[in-house]
Amino acid sequence: MSIRRFRNTLALTVLLAAAGNAGSQQLSEHQLVNTLGQVAEAASAIDVAMLVQEVASNPGKGVAGLPHWSQLATLPQFFVEINFENNSVAIEPGSYRTLGLIADALHHPLLLRYKFLVVGHTNATGDAKHNLKLSARRAEAIAEALSTTFSVAPNRLFAIGAGSEMPVDAANPKAADNRRVQLLNIGLVK
Amino acid sequence: MAKRLSVLSGTVLIAVLAQTGVGQTQTISYADAATLLAKECGADVKKFCKGLNLGNGRIKNCLEQHQAKVSPACTSTMAGVIASIQLRLAAQASVDKICARDAARACRGVVPGKAHILGCLLKATRIVGAKCSQAITDAGWR
Numbered sequence: 545m546s547i548r549r550f551r552n553t554l555a556l557t558v559l560l561a562a563a564g565n566a567g568s569q570q571l572s573e574h575q576l577v578n579t580l581g582q583v584a585e586a587a588s589a590i591d592v593a594m595l596v597q598e599v600a601s602n603p604g605k606g607v608a609g610l611p612h613w614s615q616l617a618t619l620p621q622f623f624v625e626i627n628f629e630n631n632s633v634a635i636e637p638g639s640y641r642t643l644g645l646i647a648d649a650l651h652h653p654l655l656l657r658y659k660f661l662v663v664g665h666t667n668a669t670g671d672a673k674h675n676l677k678l679s680a681r682r683a684e685a686i687a688e689a690l691s692t693t694f695s696v697a698p699n700r701l702f703a704i705g706a707g708s709e710m711p712v713d714a715a716n717p718k719a720a721d722n723r724r725v726q727l728l729n730i731g732l733v734k
Numbered sequence: 735m736a737k738r739l740s741v742l743s744g745t746v747l748i749a750v751l752a753q754t755g756v757g758q759t760q761t762i763s764y765a766d767a768a769t770l771l772a773k774e775c776g777a778d779v780k781k782f783c784k785g786l787n788l789g790n791g792r793i794k795n796c797l798e799q800h801q802a803k804v805s806p807a808c809t810s811t812m813a814g815v816i817a818s819i820q821l822r823l824a825a826q827a828s829v830d831k832i833c834a835r836d837a838a839r840a841c842r843g844v845v846p847g848k849a850h851i852l853g854c855l856l857k858a859t860r861i862v863g864a865k866c867s868q869a870i871t872d873a874g875w876r
Contacts, residue, residue, distance in 0.1 A: 640769065
C-alpha cells in the first residue's frame with residue numbers, strides 16, 4: 545500500500561517538474577480527479593475531530609496504528625509536495641502551481657460533491673510537538689488559500705497536521721521525502 | 735478582454751491565440767494562473783511579503799502596499815491572474831444554464847448529477863451545440 549502511494553507521489557512530482565508541457569499538466573489534473581473521484585465506504589466514518597485528538601495525545605509515538613488514523617489508509621488519496629518558507633506557513637511561490645492544480649481538480653464536476661481532508665506532514669527534524677503544530681497550521685494555510693484565492697467552498701475542506709508521526713520513509717525519519725501534503729476524499733458533503 | 739490578454743505573459747498569450755477562434759472568451763486553468771503569478775511575482779513576494787500566505791488576499795494586499803517597488807510586470811500580472819480566476823469561475827458556473835437545452839435533448843435517462851450529465855454531453859458531439867461546447871471548454875472540463 546505505502547509503496548503504491550509513494551509511487552503516486554513520485555509520478556505527480558515528475559509531472560509537475562515537466563511544467564510547460566501542456567500534455568503532462570493535463571494528465572496530472574486528470575490523475576488527481578480520477579484518483580480522488582473514487583469513493584470509499586470507509587469515508588463516511590472518518591471523524592476529523594477524533595483524528596486531531598488521537599495525534600495530539602501521542603506526540604512522538606506515531607499515528608499509523610491508531611484506530612482513526614489507520615482508517616485513512618483505505619481512502620482514495622494523493623500525496624503532493626508543497627514547499628513552505630522555513631518554519632513558516634507561507635507557501636513558496638514555486639508551489640503556487642500545485643495549489644492551482646488541486647483547485648482545478650476540486651472544481652471538476654466529478655469531485656464537486658465531495659469533501660476533502662488536507663493532512664500536513666513534516667520530517668522528524670526538531671521537536672515532535674512543534675512539528676505537529678506547524679504541520680497543522682500549514683495544512684490550514686493550504687485549505688485557506690484553496691477556499692479564498694481559488695474559491696473552493698470552505699465546507700468541502702478540512703485541515704489537520706500529522707507532524708512527523710507518519711513518515712513515508714520510516715527508516716529515515718529526517719529525510720526530506722517525509723515533508724508532504726496528503727489529500728483524501730472523505731465522502732459526500734452533507 | 736484586450737486588457738486582460740495584454741497582461742498575460744508572451745508564451746501563454748501565443749498559446750491562447752493559437753487555440754481560440756476569433757472573438758471567443760478564453761479562460762485558463764487555475765494551475766496556469768497560479769504559475770503566471772509565481773513566475774512574474776515570485777521574486778517580489780519573496781522580497782516584500784516574507785511569511786505571508788496566498789490566502790485571504792494577503793499576497794495581493796502586500797504587493798499593493800509595496801507597489802512603488804514591485805515590478806510593473808508583477809503588478810499587471812496580479813490583476814490579470816485575479817481576473818482570469820474569476821473568468822474561469824464564471825465559466826464553470828454558467829455551464830449548467832448554457833447546456834440545459836442540449837442536456838435535455840441528448841441526456842434523457844442519464845443518471846442525474848453534474849458529472850453524469852457532463853460525461854453525456856462530452857460524448858454527444860453531434861447534438862451538443864457550439865455554445866454549450868464552448869462553455870465546457872471555457873470551464874476546463876474537456
